[in-house]
Amino acid sequence: MTEATVGEFTTRASSINRALDQIGDKWCLLIIQEVLWGINSFNEMMAAMGVSRGVLSNRLKWLQEVGCLRREEGVAGSHRPRYHLTSKSIALYDCAMMAITWERDWYQTPALDRVELVHLPCAKPFVAQLRCACCDALVCLRDVSYQPGPGATRDVREKKVRRRSSIAITEVRSEHALYRNLINVVGDRWTSNLIALSFHGLTRFEQFHQELPVATNILSDRLKLLVEEGVLEQVVYQQRPLRYEYHLTEKGQGLFPWFLTLLQWGDTWCDPQGRGKPMQVTHNPCGEQLQAQVHCSECHGVLKAHEVRFTLDGEDMNP
Numbered sequence: 001m002t003e004a005t006v007g008e009f010t011t012r013a014s015s016i017n018r019a020l021d022q023i024g025d026k027w028c029l030l031i032i033q034e035v036l037w038g039i040n041s042f043n044e045m046m047a048a049m050g051v052s053r054g055v056l057s058n059r060l061k062w063l064q065e066v067g068c069l070r071r072e073e074g075v076a077g078s079h080r081p082r083y084h085l086t087s088k089s090i091a092l093y094d095c096a097m098m099a100i101t102w103e104r105d106w107y108q109t110p111a112l113d114r115v116e117l118v119h120l121p122c123a124k125p126f127v128a129q130l131r132c133a134c135c136d137a138l139v140c141l142r143d144v145s146y147q148p149g150p151g152a153t154r155d156v157r158e159k160k161v162r163r164r165s166s167i168a169i170t171e172v173r174s175e176h177a178l179y180r181n182l183i184n185v186v187g188d189r190w191t192s193n194l195i196a197l198s199f200h201g202l203t204r205f206e207q208f209h210q211e212l213p214v215a216t217n218i219l220s221d222r223l224k225l226l227v228e229e230g231v232l233e234q235v236v237y238q239q240r241p242l243r244y245e246y247h248l249t250e251k252g253q254g255l256f257p258w259f260l261t262l263l264q265w266g267d268t269w270c271d272p273q274g275r276g277k278p279m280q281v282t283h284n285p286c287g288e289q290l291q292a293q294v295h296c297s298e299c300h301g302v303l304k305a306h307e308v309r310f311t312l313d314g315e316d317m318n319p
């Protein structure tokens with residue numbers, strides 16, 4: 001995969017866009033997952049992911065630049081550097097939990113079927129759920145509204161042309177890619193932006209095109225992909241000439257918790273000038289600003305990384 005910067009454009013500042021610009025690439029999402037499992041040398045990652053040397057080296061460099069990986073030079077007689085998560089990338093834990101929930105809801109992923117997540121405080125296998133910290137209700141798309149926040153502005157973003165990777169992520173070898181279908185759907189700059197705009201109620205081609213300065217053939221291609229993946233569905237709104245709107249399906253709406261945890265991560269970690277949240281999300285049932293937390297389905301406790309055990313075929317997998 002190659003990419004080239006071909007100019008700049010501005011978009012409404014959004015923590016989602018900022019987060020996606022930093023880690024929203026397929027390979028970046030996969031690398032963070034590998035390191036989470038303790039696969040942290042260059043050769044191990046290359047073998048696990050089936051990624052080319054050039055792409056891996058490029059993404060590792062990038063993830064260090066944005067503060068999501070820390071490189072440790074070879075220790076204890078080894079010359080190979082190791083890559084470690086930072087507090088910034090460890091904070092993506094909530095996102096990973098919501099990604100696993102979506103993947104389990106919508107796909108049969110053999111690797112994921114062999115994995116069991118146990119919440120240590122209640123000692124039960126669980127499903128991660130996103131709840132409002134104020135009223136405890138499950139968070140869903142139809143219950144939120146948006147207002148500009150203190151950091152509302154426009155962001156200058158690089159416009160890149162990215163040649164599509166010839167490898168579909170579903171063919172990537174890694175056993176650790178527990179939410180590979182999610183990465184396949186969101187790990188592209190334009191598809192993830194289209195989904196985020198759909199959460200704001202946009203449905204028509206012209207509306208998407210107004211927000212995303214991308215060539216119309218690329219936009220059509222990505223909308224088609226999202227329809228094929230069952231995230232969007234076409235609904236006729238005009239007969240002559242025939243015109244469609246793109247509506248989120250139930251599966252598409254199910255991605256909302258993942259996006260929301262990513263938005264919260266972006267609010268905290270991708271605001272270099274400290275201007276505050278570009279956008280505020282209100283939870284309509286309680287009327288408060290939404291602070292979403294990931295909970296255990298069994299005991300309702302808030303999930304903390306060190307209180308969750310992963311097992312693969314019954315074997316402890318925690319790094």
Ligand SMILES: [Zn+2]
Nearest residue numbers: 132135283286
């Ligand atoms: Zn609430």
Ligand SMILES: [Zn+2]
Nearest residue numbers: 119122296299
């Ligand atoms: Zn529990």
